[in-house]
Ligand SMILES: Nc1ncnc2c1ncn2[C@@H]1O[C@H](COP(=O)(O)OP(=O)(O)O)[C@@H](O)[C@H]1O
Ligand code: SF4
């Protein structure tokens with residue numbers, strides 16, 4: 010059973026409209042791609058220096074009333090990258106194409122789907138690391154749009170990256186890696202305060218003070234990810250996008266790091282968007298789970314509900330691949346093997362993006378994009394045949 014830690018699973022409010030997209034030409038030149046919108050140049054500049062926060066001050070518990078309103082609202086988010094497809098020719102790669110969801114304060118929303126379906130792009134666009142091609146991001150009731158909004162938002166929302174080997178500068182010491190966001194935002198008033206805060210952050214993630222002067226390359230993958238997490242906590246954020254933070258780690262270490270995310274959430278009142286392709290990982294930590302396919306959301310529900318009663322054929326196939334310890338249940342749950350690869354977002358099928366791999370596909374599926382609609386309380390699905398095939 011999914012962990013379902015907190016009873017605050019307010020329904021998302023998806024707003025993407027049904028639409029019928031014509032097919033576009035194929036290209037696999039994603040590597041040579043340029044974002045339509047370059048990564049934001051609104052890098053935060055040093056702000057007026059508030060005094061360094063002490064341990065007690067950084068422990069933030071969400072207020073009971075906070076759980077009633079979403080901390081994050083994403084409406085019809087789009088991120089297109091311009092891809093060169095020949096001399097003087099380019100076309101948009103729709104990495105994220107009209108995604109809507111909410112995340113409540115203190116909640117963990119798991120985001121799953123095969124590699125290339127747009128999970129990282131959702132996370133990066135949500136944090137304005139890419140300027141959205143379209144849609145709205147509303148944080149704590151206020152739209153994040155202007156440079157000033159983004160600057161303030163970057164103090165509240167941070168990211169833990171997938172690969173702890175490439176995301177940490179090997180020439181910097183642990184204390185400088187963790188201290189860099191403190192320097193950028195001038196979050197201390199003296200060197201002593203700065204070091205005190207760095208040591209506090211290190212203790213949060215189980216690192217010792219002796220580690221402070223060492224270099225990232227001296228550490229194992231799990232310890233490096235701890236350094237990355239401490240760095241993401243430096244600005245005392247409320248919301249963290251965790252982009253496959255355990256995928257690059259040994260299985261034996263994964264559970265430790267996941268438990269640490271859980272403990273940090275309790276202790277600091279954090280809200281997470283937790284991205285993973287491994288459903289087992291998401292199952293443990295998520296309150297609700299969203300499933301993505303080819304730049305779109307195909308299902309969203311409480312974690313327990315999506316495990317017990319997945320409705321979209323794609324979610325069913327993902328779940329059937331999750332190992333079950335009980336051999337009787339495992340035998341009963343036949344694995345659904347999908348044939349073919351996820352299509353290129355440059356050459357997305359017309360109608361339902363999943364239709365080229367769906368055994369239930371009909372003519373209608375090729376003609377019209379299924380609407381992402383609520384089929385029971387808080388359970389959203391994008392499939393024309395939900396009622397018939399379940
Ligand atoms: N900066 C970029 N420029 C061009 N294409 C990109 C860029 N980032 C991602 N993509 C493409 O967008 C799609 C979604 O990628 P991504 O968000 O990384 O997926 P995931 O995290 O689910 O594996 C992929 O087809 C990928 O090749
Ligand atoms: S809309 Fe059609 S193709 Fe898409 S998931 Fe449902 S049945 Fe399959």
Ligand SMILES: [Mg+2]
Pocket residue numbers: 128129130253
């Ligand atoms: Mg990714």
